[in-house]
Amino acid sequence: MINISxxxxxxxxxxxxxxxxxxxxxxxxxxTESYKRWLKGEKV
Structure with missing residues (x-):
């Protein structure tokens, strides 16, 4: 894993x-909000 912050x-x-x-x-x-939606299975 890469440490970002x-x-x-x-x-x-x-x-x-x-x-x-x-x-x-x-x-x-x-x-990002887009990433959070993607994790839930929503289409991005």
């Missing part, structure tokens, strides 16, 4: 999200 580490799920969507899972040290 103090509390967030990049997980394999985040890497999969970024690869599938071309979007970042973390922006300015916080999880």
């Amino acid at each position: 103090n509390n967030i580490e990049k997980t394999p799920e985040m890497e999969k999200y970024e690869e599938e969507t071309g979007k970042k899972a973390i922006w300015r040290g916080i999880l």
Whole structure:
């Protein structure tokens, strides 16, 4: 895992999200709303 900020580490799920969507899972040290919706199974 890659340490992004103090509390967030990049997980394999985040890497999969970024690869599938071309979007970042973390922006300015916080999880993106789009990533959170993707985790719940919603279409992004």
